[in-house]
Amino acid sequence: MxxxxxxxxSMRTHMCGSPRETDIGQRVTLCGWVARRREHGEHLAxxxxxxxxxxxxxxxxxxxxxxxxxxxxxxxxxxxxxxGTRNDALPTGAVEIGECEVEIxxxxxxxxxxxxxxxxxxxxxxxxxxxxxxxxxxxxxxxxRIRSAVNAAVRRSMESQGFVEVExxxxxxxxPEGAREFxxxxxxxxxxxxxxxxxxxxxxxxxxxxxxDRYYQIARCLRDEDLRADRQYEFMQLDLExxxxxxxxxxxxxxxxxxxxAEAVTGERPPEIERMTWHEAMDRYGSDKPDLRFGLELVDxxxxxxxxxxxxxxxxSTIKGIRVPGAAAEYGRGQLDRLTERAKQAGAxxxxxxxxxxxxxxxxxxxxxxxxxxxxxxxxxxxAESGDLLLLVADEWSVACEVLGTLRNDLGRPPVHQGPYRxxxxxxxxxxxxxxxxxxxxxxxxxxFTRPHPDDVDLIESDPLxxxxxxxxxxxxxxxxxxxxxxxxxxxxxxxxxNALGIGPEEAARKFGFFLRPFDYGAPPHGGFAYxxxxxxxxxxxxxxxxxxxxxxxxxxxxxxxTESPLPADPAQLAELGLRVLPSVDGDRS
RNA sequence: GGUCCCGUGGUGAAGUCUGGAGUUCACGCCGGCCUGUCAAGCCGGAGGUCGCGGGUUCAAGUCCCGUCGGGACCGCCA
Numbered sequence: 001m002x003x004x005x006x007x008x009x010s011m012r013t014h015m016c017g018s019p020r021e022t023d024i025g026q027r028v029t030l031c032g033w034v035a036r037r038r039e040h041g042e043h044l045a046x047x048x049x050x051x052x053x054x055x056x057x058x059x060x061x062x063x064x065x066x067x068x069x070x071x072x073x074x075x076x077x078x079x080x081x082x083x084g085t086r087n088d089a090l091p092t093g094a095v096e097i098g099e100c101e102v103e104i105x106x107x108x109x110x111x112x113x114x115x116x117x118x119x120x121x122x123x124x125x126x127x128x129x130x131x132x133x134x135x136x137x138x139x140x141x142x143x144x145r146i147r148s149a150v151n152a153a154v155r156r157s158m159e160s161q162g163f164v165e166v167e168x169x170x171x172x173x174x175x176p177e178g179a180r181e182f183x184x185x186x187x188x189x190x191x192x193x194x195x196x197x198x199x200x201x202x203x204x205x206x207x208x209x210x211x212x213d214r215y216y217q218i219a220r221c222l223r224d225e226d227l228r229a230d231r232q233y234e235f236m237q238l239d240l241e242x243x244x245x246x247x248x249x250x251x252x253x254x255x256x257x258x259x260x261x262a263e264a265v266t267g268e269r270p271p272e273i274e275r276m277t278w279h280e281a282m283d284r285y286g287s288d289k290p291d292l293r294f295g296l297e298l299v300d301x302x303x304x305x306x307x308x309x310x311x312x313x314x315x316x317s318t319i320k321g322i323r324v325p326g327a328a329a330e331y332g333r334g335q336l337d338r339l340t341e342r343a344k345q346a347g348a349x350x351x352x353x354x355x356x357x358x359x360x361x362x363x364x365x366x367x368x369x370x371x372x373x374x375x376x377x378x379x380x381x382x383x384a385e386s387g388d389l390l391l392l393v394a395d396e397w398s399v400a401c402e403v404l405g406t407l408r409n410d411l412g413r414p415p416v417h418q419g420p421y422r423x424x425x426x427x428x429x430x431x432x433x434x435x436x437x438x439x440x441x442x443x444x445x446x447x448x449f450t451r452p453h454p455d456d457v458d459l460i461e462s463d464p465l466x467x468x469x470x471x472x473x474x475x476x477x478x479x480x481x482x483x484x485x486x487x488x489x490x491x492x493x494x495x496x497x498x499n500a501l502g503i504g505p506e507e508a509a510r511k512f513g514f515f516l517r518p519f520d521y522g523a524p525p526h527g528g529f530a531y532x533x534x535x536x537x538x539x540x541x542x543x544x545x546x547x548x549x550x551x552x553x554x555x556x557x558x559x560x561x562x563t564e565s566p567l568p569a570d571p572a573q574l575a576e577l578g579l580r581v582l583p584s585v586d587g588d589r590s
Numbered sequence: 591g592g593u594c595c596c597g598u599g600g601u602g603a604a605g606u607c608u609g610g611a612g613u614u615c616a617c618g619c620c621g622g623c624c625u626g627u628c629a630a631g632c633c634g635g636a637g638g639u640c641g642c643g644g645g646u647u648c649a650a651g652u653c654c655c656g657u658c659g660g661g662a663c664c665g666c667c668a
Contacts, residue, residue: 036628036629036630038626038630038631039624039627039630040624040625040626040627040630041623041624042624042625043625044624044626044627045625045627046626046627046628046630048628055628057627057628059627061625068618068619082626085626085627085628087627087628090628093628110618110619111600111618112600112618113600113601113602113618114601114617114618114629116629118601118602118629121601121603122601122602123596123597123601123660123661124661125659125660126600126601175668177668178667179666179667180666180667198667198668201668224667225666225667226665226666226667228662228663228667229661229662229663345664346664433668443668444668445668446668447668448668450668555659555661556660556661557659557660561659561660
């Protein structure tokens with residue numbers, strides 16, 4: 001993140017953050033914004049001059065009228081500050097610029113909020129409305145530069161690993177599966193539309209058919225789905241695809257680029273990324289994106305209750321629990337009711353809570369239904385101690401895991417940017433997830449071209465939901481950074497998967513022919529991955545919202561307060577595109 | 591589509607539960623004083639449709655209904 005090469009221009013000799021004691025005596029010319037002025041009458045004023053590198057104090061002995069955020073050019077001499085006036089809070093605080101001549105390059109209206117850390121508490125809508133002022137702040141400058149450093153490191157990493165950057169189109173055909181797309185009307189072919197790419201998936205796999213061998217792209221992706229702290233309409237992915245590889249090859253390449261990026265930002269290379277199967281992640285953490293920074297692991301209690309008389313437990317295939325250390329006292333009836341409500345929202349029929357008393361006895365509405373052996377076994381398995389709160393869910397395995405995983409995150413999860421970085425590969429995702437309520441057929445877990453695990457191929461017809469896939473996710477501090485898979489490159493296997501999805505050969509040809517026909521000309525075995533750069537950058541920058549690492553993000557409702565987009569289209573523009581806007585269903589009140 | 595939180599001079603907050611004059615605090619802004627400050631200090635001043643609309647009331651920032659905007663989350667994101 002060097003700024004040295006950009007320091008000197010025809011208008012300046014140094015950056016505001018650079019003057020040091022070693023520069024004393026030098027004549028310098030600086031350009032920047034007036035961060036603050038401190039006037040002491042007509043013949044002495046201090047002006048703090050700011051650019052993205054920092055702040056330096058300029059001493060003015062004239063009465064030139066400079067105010068907040070004026071853009072000025074200052075020529076003067078670097079000199080030592082008088083005894084007792086050094087400012088240890090500033091890197092430049094040992095020196096000041098004296099004998100200043102000031103040229104006002106542009107006067108400025110007072111900004112709506114202070115251009116410093118106090119703006120962190122300003123309404124985000126106001127920050128976004130004046131984003132260009134927000135961007136002047138140290139925090140935003142730092143985030144933009146971290147972003148640039150990550151992009152550069154990722155590019156270097158991919159290039160050094162023999163990947164070739166290929167740009168894929170932004171105007172693409174609409175595809176039937178996946179996220180809602182943004183549509184772009186065609187002017188020449190009225191009534192026809194392009195879509196903006198939700199990912200370069202189709203094109204990158206065809207690059208493998210095209211013999212590129214190793215492709216990557218820092219790709220913009222667009223999805224018309226609701227926005228969140230970790231989701232924007234448009235976002236950046238490091239997208240890659242490799243030929244003649246297995247899972248380990250892909251994980252190794254992706255892992256290197258992520259660790260290279262992390263090292264470029266933090267100066268420290270994280271340890272090798274650990275691996276966990278999807279089943280283990282669900283079983284121990286109740287999530288396919290487990291946050292490994294904290295405990296509260298799920299414990300199986302099936303053995304304890306194998307012969308229970310308690311109906312709610314006897315009828316369930318899985319009984320699991322978590323232990324919340326020392327939480328018994330702080331959770332009153334109201335909070336426990338809220339936890340129960342949360343569990344039900346997450347899909348549970350109910351939530352059993354037990355408090356561990358001083359003598360190890362269990363206090364709970366259901367205690368009377370449990371035998372002494374069950375109470376003892378439960379306390380033993382959960383390693384319960386006095387004052388703990390125990391939460392139990394009995395249901396089918398997936399529900400019990402997901403519900404407790406939700407509670408685990410609610411109760412223990414730190415903000416995403418806090419604590420150590422815990423990367424983890426989650427591998428062996430199921431090929432199919434759940435069942436489509438309409439067709440009764442399984443739904444693809446990743447996408448329909450994902451390669452089944454070789455050990456499970458024979459289960460595709462007999463027990464599809466048990467089939468694992470060669471699909472994998474990369475998770476950091478409980479955020480899904482990205483996902484990928486080894487693809488199917490043979491037509492026979494592809495049709496078996498389609499059959500399981502209820503897609504016959506004719507429908508497959510109709511829906512996916514444009515994609516699969518090229519494979520007949522010789523598709524190599526291949527696989528790939530894509531991870532969200534905004535998310536990675538946010539976490540590396542210590543931000544919990546990706547808007548903070550995007551120069552011009554959208555609000556949660558998809559608007560931009562600065563440009564006021566989206567805006568109604570000009571009727572002439574619509575006519576040229578052959579479009580007409582229908583009146584809104586609930587009536588136009590304007 | 592749903593749940594929850596927020597909206598008060600340019601900015602941040604208090605006031606809303608328990609209705610009584612646009613009240614308060616800090617920052618910023620404008621003017622004056624000030625030759626070593628550094629979120630300078632001191633004195634003075636300006637600045638408001640309490641998001642918007644309706645209702646209840648003698649009286650609404652405060653209570654009720656609706657609506658708009660922002661945020662967190664669920665759904666959604668193959």
